Amino acid sequence: MSFQIHALPAAQFSGLFALSDEALAARNMRRMVVRAKPGTPCRVSLADAEIGETVILLNHEHQPAASPYRASHAIFVREGAAQAVPSVGEVPEALATRLLSLRLFDAGHMMIGADVVDGAALPGAIDRAFEDAAVAYIHLHNAGPGCFAAAVTRAQG
Numbered sequence: 001m002s003f004q005i006h007a008l009p010a011a012q013f014s015g016l017f018a019l020s021d022e023a024l025a026a027r028n029m030r031r032m033v034v035r036a037k038p039g040t041p042c043r044v045s046l047a048d049a050e051i052g053e054t055v056i057l058l059n060h061e062h063q064p065a066a067s068p069y070r071a072s073h074a075i076f077v078r079e080g081a082a083q084a085v086p087s088v089g090e091v092p093e094a095l096a097t098r099l100l101s102l103r104l105f106d107a108g109h110m111m112i113g114a115d116v117v118d119g120a121a122l123p124g125a126i127d128r129a130f131e132d133a134a135v136a137y138i139h140l141h142n143a144g145p146g147c148f149a150a151a152v153t154r155a156q157g
Contacts, residue, residue, distance in 0.1 A: 002155035003126045005091065005140075007084040008043045008060070013077045016056050029058040032076075038097065041142070043075045046084040046092040046150060054079040062139065062148035065109035073147045088155040091122050095150065099143040104129050107136040116143050130154055 016024065021031055032055050034040045040049040049055050056079075061072040086092055096119040104113035112134055117125040122140075129135050138152040 010083040042078040045081040067109035101141040
């Protein structure tokens with residue numbers, strides 16, 4: 001079965017880097033300089049930020065649906081990051097090298113399953129999840145810190 005991993009759109013965050021640190025703080029956001037790699041995965045580029053790069057740490061509502069699973073968590077966004085568009089079935093390195101939590105949702109945005117896998121095993125876990133026709137989409141989270149990493153859908157075509 002084919003799947004598509006989706007990064008967050010760059011345009012959603014582009015204006016943030018023009019804000020002052022004070023304006024960011026008023027929105028509960030923080031500008032940071034990356035000091036170690038890996039460790040600062042960007043949700044737009046789906047890549048770890050490089051040492052010395054500027055990122056913004058912010059709370060992002062990754063599950064906006066009107067359901068009991070509505071949720072948000074902290075994410076990093078790199079300055080000037082282009083939105084990643086992985087190929088069908090491609091797992092970006094920032095996902096493939098982490099322990100991931102898969103949260104399986106139905107069309108009503110109810111969680112109907114979950115799994116924890118090493119990122120290297122992600123393709124098989126996604127394929128197994130989508131064998132269940134009730135699974136409409138998957139959210140990936142970094143299993144340790146629990147932060148949203150990316151969304152996954154069945155590939156069209």
